Amino acid sequence: MASATVTSVGDRFLGVDRRTIGPSLLVLALAVWMGVVLPLVDGRTSYRHEIHEGAVVAVADGITLVPASGWNLASGTLVGHSRSPVGATARTELVEGSVHFTVQAAPFSGTASALLTRVDQIDADLNHAKGAAVSTTDRYGVTTTQGTVGVAEDFVGVSRQGSVVAFVLPSPAASGGPAGRPTREGVEVVVAGPKGTISRHRDQIVAMIRSVRTAS
Amino acid sequence: MLAEGRRRAIEQSGWGEEFRLVQPHNLAFWVYCLLVVAGGYVLAGQISIALAAYSGALIQGVISFALLGAAYLWYIHYEDRYTTVPRKLAAAGFVWGFVAATGAFALLANDAVMSLYSKRFGASFAFDWGAALAAPIDEELAKGAGVLLLLVLAPGLVRSPFDGLILGAFVGLGFQISEDISYAWIGAANAFGEVAAAQTTIVVRILASIPSHWMYTAVFGAGLVWFIGRPDVPARKGLGAGLMLTAMLMHGLWDASAAIAGNSVFGGIVPTAVAAILISVFAWVYTTTQPLEREWMRDLMAPEVAQGVVTPAELGALAGTRSQLRSYVRTQLDRRRAERVLGAETELAHQIARDGGAETAAVRRSRAAVLEARTP
Numbered sequence: 327m328a329s330a331t332v333t334s335v336g337d338r339f340l341g342v343d344r345r346t347i348g349p350s351l352l353v354l355a356l357a358v359w360m361g362v363v364l365p366l367v368d369g370r371t372s373y374r375h376e377i378h379e380g381a382v383v384a385v386a387d388g389i390t391l392v393p394a395s396g397w398n399l400a401s402g403t404l405v406g407h408s409r410s411p412v413g414a415t416a417r418t419e420l421v422e423g424s425v426h427f428t429v430q431a432a433p434f435s436g437t438a439s440a441l442l443t444r445v446d447q448i449d450a451d452l453n454h455a456k457g458a459a460v461s462t463t464d465r466y467g468v469t470t471t472q473g474t475v476g477v478a479e480d481f482v483g484v485s486r487q488g489s490v491v492a493f494v495l496p497s498p499a500a501s502g503g504p505a506g507r508p509t510r511e512g513v514e515v516v517v518a519g520p521k522g523t524i525s526r527h528r529d530q531i532v533a534m535i536r537s538v539r540t541a542s
Numbered sequence: 543m544l545a546e547g548r549r550r551a552i553e554q555s556g557w558g559e560e561f562r563l564v565q566p567h568n569l570a571f572w573v574y575c576l577l578v579v580a581g582g583y584v585l586a587g588q589i590s591i592a593l594a595a596y597s598g599a600l601i602q603g604v605i606s607f608a609l610l611g612a613a614y615l616w617y618i619h620y621e622d623r624y625t626t627v628p629r630k631l632a633a634a635g636f637v638w639g640f641v642a643a644t645g646a647f648a649l650l651a652n653d654a655v656m657s658l659y660s661k662r663f664g665a666s667f668a669f670d671w672g673a674a675l676a677a678p679i680d681e682e683l684a685k686g687a688g689v690l691l692l693l694v695l696a697p698g699l700v701r702s703p704f705d706g707l708i709l710g711a712f713v714g715l716g717f718q719i720s721e722d723i724s725y726a727w728i729g730a731a732n733a734f735g736e737v738a739a740a741q742t743t744i745v746v747r748i749l750a751s752i753p754s755h756w757m758y759t760a761v762f763g764a765g766l767v768w769f770i771g772r773p774d775v776p777a778r779k780g781l782g783a784g785l786m787l788t789a790m791l792m793h794g795l796w797d798a799s800a801a802i803a804g805n806s807v808f809g810g811i812v813p814t815a816v817a818a819i820l821i822s823v824f825a826w827v828y829t830t831t832q833p834l835e836r837e838w839m840r841d842l843m844a845p846e847v848a849q850g851v852v853t854p855a856e857l858g859a860l861a862g863t864r865s866q867l868r869s870y871v872r873t874q875l876d877r878r879r880a881e882r883v884l885g886a887e888t889e890l891a892h893q894i895a896r897d898g899g900a901e902t903a904a905v906r907r908s909r910a911a912v913l914e915a916r917t918p
Binding site: 357 | 566567568569570572573576577580590591593594595646647648650651653654655656657658660661662663664665666668669670680683684687690691693694731732733734735736739800801802804809
């Protein structure tokens with residue numbers, strides 16, 4: 327039985343069959359381009375479309391947030407700016423320098439406190455796996471301008487600090503709960519940044535958190 | 543004359559050759575290993591997150607998509623019914639798609655390109671078109687790179703565009719199953735750890751599994767072989783490049799379905815129409831790449847017809863299309879026996895190829911098995 331290799335011919339360079347060098351290096355170059363160069367280029371590229379006054383972010387179907395002008399929308403979409411529908415499960419990330427403001431929305435049938443407990447448990451599992459030490463403060467209430475009451479806590483890690491806020495909002499879009507009843511929409515806001523930097527943006531961050539609302 | 547045709551068919555097709563991955567003098571072997579290890583390292587980081595916080599979703603994803611993967615592996619092997627791709631080569635392709643193409647290429651590049659689109663053109667543009675403009679290029683090149691490496695590792699085995707199609711399908715399937723599993727636990731992660739969200743993702747991914755990676759990379763693989771050419775298949779640069787671009791376009795169309803449809807009433811129609819186009823393109827490539835393989839099967843088995851082991855009608859079925867095979871079986875009085883005979887004849891073809899056309903004891907046993915299969 328024959329064996330399908332190309333190594334039987336003596337035309338070699340440094341012990342390697344010359345015919346295999348070109349295509350192999352091509353693949354290696356592609357891997358370096360995609361796995362190393364592109365992430366480096368991305369890391370050195372700055373945002374060109376900062377948010378202007380009056381913009382509204384579609385956090386999920388039927389839920390919005392008013393971003394602070396001058397911040398950048400890293401992921402997600404502005405209301406009226408996209409063709410694709412925003413689903414009941416969606417993620418938005420706003421960035422200002424090294425401060426990240428992340429919003430995760432998904433159907434959730436419990437209370438805001440239960441949502442924060444769930445988020446805390448997931449974070450604890452992840453931190454345990456990473457061996458990271460993070461301490462959190464007591465919980466406190468946060469109320470949006472629309473009157474929705476959420477629950478928040480602050481955290482401090484080795485190099486970053488921030489806050490986690492949980493809301494549960496009535497959502498006309500989310501449905502499919504038990505017996506066909508509409509479910510509610512959980513919204514988790516995580517603000518994180520290097521120690522000291524968050525306080526400089528405190529007013530903007532608070533305003534953004536309080537602007538979370540359902541479509542009337 | 544017939545024996546010469548058989549010898550030529552075996553030589554041209556590489557049928558019966560074994561695949562050996564470990565080839566220290568072949569640079570493709572080292573690059574393959576390096577990138578599988580690199581991809582494995584990246585995936586291990588992902589899996590550790592999934593295990594720590596979303597283990598239920600991860601396990602459900604692994605079980606569901608392992609079953610789906612097994613079904614598709616069977617199907618691809620079922621369609622590869624002429625000069626079949628050896629299992630070890632298929633496995634190497636699957637592993638490349640599952641580990642290297644995802645971990646060492648796509649995960650890193652997709653994130654970077656999506657972020658670059660967002661930075662340059664705005665997040666709303668990236669929200670609509672980012673996936674459709676990033677993934678088709680990154681992922682098809684990542685998977686196609688695997689087909690190219692395996693072609694360098696097994697030049698004697700990948701001898702026709704159909705071989706490229708089948709090998710590409712295995713690479714694409716590996717990628718698809720890897721991506722499916724990650725989508726299952728990411729679905730739970732995006733829903734505050736809710737396992738039900740993972741189940742929804744699993745159902746959606748299974749329903750959308752036909753116009754997916756196995757199909758794109760099959761088209762890309764056939765195109766790559768045509769682009770490069772093989773000893774008995776002259777290079778057709780235009781057709782080859784066209785098919786590779788078509789694979790990317792198909793992928794992009796699928797990813798852009800939601801943005802194309804927008805909020806219109808065509809929300810459900812667009813993905814269905816796109817899926818129909820993708821399947822039609824794949825079917826065209828599949829039927830266009832088959833004739834050479836069928837010719838090799840015909841040449842290999844022609845001496846058996848001369849010897850009276852195989853009938854001309856059976857050879858027509860063996861070397862025919864799937865519908866010709868079905869038509870032949872339907873016309874037989876005893877269909878089960880006809881299928882049994884064809885199965886034994888297929889095994890005889892493989893044995894003849896494995897033994898390089900020589901008259902060995904194993905070939906004689908396979909021939910006897912054909913005669914035995916004929917007995918009621």
